[in-house]
Amino acid sequence: MTILAIDIRKAEIRDADAIADVHQTSWDGAYAGIIPHRALNTMISRRGPQWWAHAIRRATSILVVEIGGDVAGYATIGRNRARELPQQGEIYELYLRPECQGIGLGTRLFAAARARLAAYNMKSLVVWALEDNVGAVEFYARAGGRDIAEGVEVFDQKALRKIAFSWE
Numbered sequence: 311m312t313i314l315a316i317d318i319r320k321a322e323i324r325d326a327d328a329i330a331d332v333h334q335t336s337w338d339g340a341y342a343g344i345i346p347h348r349a350l351n352t353m354i355s356r357r358g359p360q361w362w363a364h365a366i367r368r369a370t371s372i373l374v375v376e377i378g379g380d381v382a383g384y385a386t387i388g389r390n391r392a393r394e395l396p397q398q399g400e401i402y403e404l405y406l407r408p409e410c411q412g413i414g415l416g417t418r419l420f421a422a423a424r425a426r427l428a429a430y431n432m433k434s435l436v437v438w439a440l441e442d443n444v445g446a447v448e449f450y451a452r453a454g455g456r457d458i459a460e461g462v463e464v465f466d467q468k469a470l471r472k473i474a475f476s477w478e
């Protein structure tokens with residue numbers, strides 16, 4: 311039997327290629343058929359390895375989850391951006407490679423992101439998910455998130471509803 315070690319740590323410059331790859335495959339998997347093709351392609355192509363290397367260098371808080379030494383997913387975290395919401399922290403993005411979904415890694419990465427925010431004294435947090443991203447909505451509801459607000463995001467003239475989940 312092969313035992314694969316799971317590790318969650320802060321992203322380093324050497325992870326930029328792998329994170330860009332996770333970003334591309336996970337966004338394609340999550341949003342194809344939801345976000346219009348051209349808008350999705352534009353968002354994905356902007357976030358190549360150089361974009362990620364720059365983000366890591368600028369000390370943006372990025373966590374990666376590794377399985378057997380390979381990056382399987384990432385999360386970006388920081389201060390809550392929505393002024394109308396009182397929560398202190400926010401998980402901006404949490405994405406896993408399609409082949410690494412459904413085996414508990416998202417739950418572990420979410421817990422690590424939450425613990426990291428708490429360590430920065432941000433004990434409450436918010437996460438936004440597109441309503442049509444049923445997998446994400448289900449995941450955050452299962453993780454105990456309270457559905458507290460709604461918004462709209464427009465992609466190439468297509469308006470999509472988004473939901474904010476909070477943890478206190």
Ligand SMILES: CC(C)(COP(=O)(O)OP(=O)(O)OC[C@H]1O[C@@H](n2cnc3c(N)ncnc32)[C@H](O)[C@@H]1OP(=O)(O)O)[C@@H](O)C(=O)NCCC(=O)NCCS
Nearest residue numbers: 340404405406411412413414415416417439445446448449
């Ligand atoms: C959403 C995501 C982060 C969840 O991580 P994951 O590792 O796949 O989820 P887990 O295996 O930890 O599952 C945790 C729970 O969520 C539920 N869940 C996860 N994905 C689900 C899906 N697609 N549909 C329904 N339920 C789902 C699981 O059933 C599980 O419930 P349980 O504890 O009762 O068994 C991951 O699937 C992903 O990256 N998806 C694509 C990108 C995305 O949508 N990211 C979020 C953007 S806001």
